[in-house]
Amino acid sequence: MAQTVVDQLRESLGNFPVTERRVAHRLLAEYPMAGLQSATDLARAVGVSTPTVLRMVARLGFESYVDFQRRLREELTAQLSSPLSKAQSPTAAGAGPSADAPRAFSAAVARNIEETFAHLSAHEVDQIVALLGDRRNRIHMVGGRFTDALARYLSVQLRIIRPGVSHLQDQEANWQDQLLDMDQRDVLLIFDIRRYQVSLQRLAEAAASQRVCVLLITDQWLSPIARVARHVLPARVVVPSVWDSNTALMALCESLLAAVTSNTWDYANKRMRALEKLRNTV
């Protein structure tokens, strides 16, 4: 009984069918507002049918959707002791902007990271780690205008501990060629944050229709690619700047890498040593 709705969601996420899981993701990413809309609105927002939302709620153990909403409200009342006081944004046009700005920035980033990890579904993480660690799979990575650097970053490191890792090169035209050879043994990890790129979406859809396993790392509002992705990890990106921050995405990448590494340590270790030797001789 002590369990909160968020906990229930995270726990049961693994037992959910795909579309219901999408609903759960939205719920977690936009908690709790997403759950306070009508089930129909929520369904429309995620791109599934209303009954799917209802079934997910039922699977969580609620008698009805209204029951679920009531529970959500109860939790919130308990939680929001004094929401009025802090309502004003603390952007604080304080003393020296050059002195305070970095501090506010770092606080926001650190907070983003904590929230990102707090919202993570253990199931999704485990699945992704397993897929990335399985050497029978071929791994491909790609990102958007800014996030492609992350795809590059992760691919360079992952390549050290396992074979079969590629980073789709910049030229979007070339993606098609590489997509041609993919099938259900391929894993395509996509980074996409707002403003979402249509080219990435097209790629994801084409890949999904070829039974490629599409993984998505995105922002908390979920790229449309979430609809075709097998697993999704959302991260917080808002900071006091005109730009969004991709730092939480990077932390996520590193956490995935750490998990894959420790899960496959016997092999990874050998491989790293071999690589070391190679570097010294060449």
Add this chain to the structure above:
Amino acid sequence: MAQTVVDQLRESLGNFPVTERRVAHRLLAEYPMAGLQSATDLARAVGVSTPTVLRMVARLGFESYVDFQRRLREELTAQLSSPLSKAQSPTAAGAGPSADAPRAFSAAVARNIEETFAHLSAHEVDQIVALLGDRRNRIHMVGGRFTDALARYLSVQLRIIRPGVSHLQDQEANWQDQLLDMDQRDVLLIFDIRRYQVSLQRLAEAAASQRVCVLLITDQWLSPIARVARHVLPARVVVPSVWDSNTALMALCESLLAAVTSNTWDYANKRMRALEKLRNTV
């Protein structure tokens, strides 16, 4: 838009008839959850008729009750950026390392970021921001095996708000060619963390001897490049993993970018708009 629903309620409270005022009071007392129930439930809770609730909402200036609820939810999302403050549940100790590892990782990363910024020298930051923002300088970036992704990341974004930004391409052999044309009007931003790469060091030394302004972003133990660099920013990189974490470096980059952007906003803004237009026409 600036006015929140609470403000409106408090202001108009005096002009309300008795029963409607009772509704308003309940709304304020149990804000905002009271307003997220159905109007009928709210009416019943206060002991008035449903239309009274509706009339009160109309008097506040809302088109309908659903409209009112929508607004309430919007405020909520804006306000509750961290609804999970208490969500740090016992986390079901059973799950083991797969559940706890990411949490420890995120804590370490967040801490790294905070410490990194806490130790920053405002002077160094200001100087670097000024150099990066000065359009008379040409900017070049490069990084090591892993950190080159960061060089790429920052250069892509900086290029949006100013001209003359280049990222030295992967082939180390080509670095020499690009170095050839550099002089005191060039700024070379280098990323280098342990294990420090000799090729980077050679590049830095060559550049410095040509009076190029070398900037360094490195780890807390300082790359040897620090000796020839004009300005240095160190970041924390240790996390519970066999890998080091470059997340704090990224946060640093984003903070620099934010500062440069806001310092040169007049120009940057124009340029971004122009770019936007260009993207739409092409």
Add this chain to the structure above:
DNA sequence: CGGTTGATGTAACGAAAATTACAACACCTG
């Protein structure tokens, strides 16, 4: 004291939402 204004509740209406039943589909298993 009659008439007017505004507040309030009752009841009826219509729209939207939740729920249920069913059929199509994909996926796995033998």
Add this chain to the structure above:
DNA sequence: CAGGTGTTGTAATTTTCGTTACATCAACCG
């Protein structure tokens, strides 16, 4: 490849809710 299981959307049904029209009542004013 057939049969079964489980998932999903469509469509029909029922319920709830928001909304509106109207009647009652109280207070105020000429």
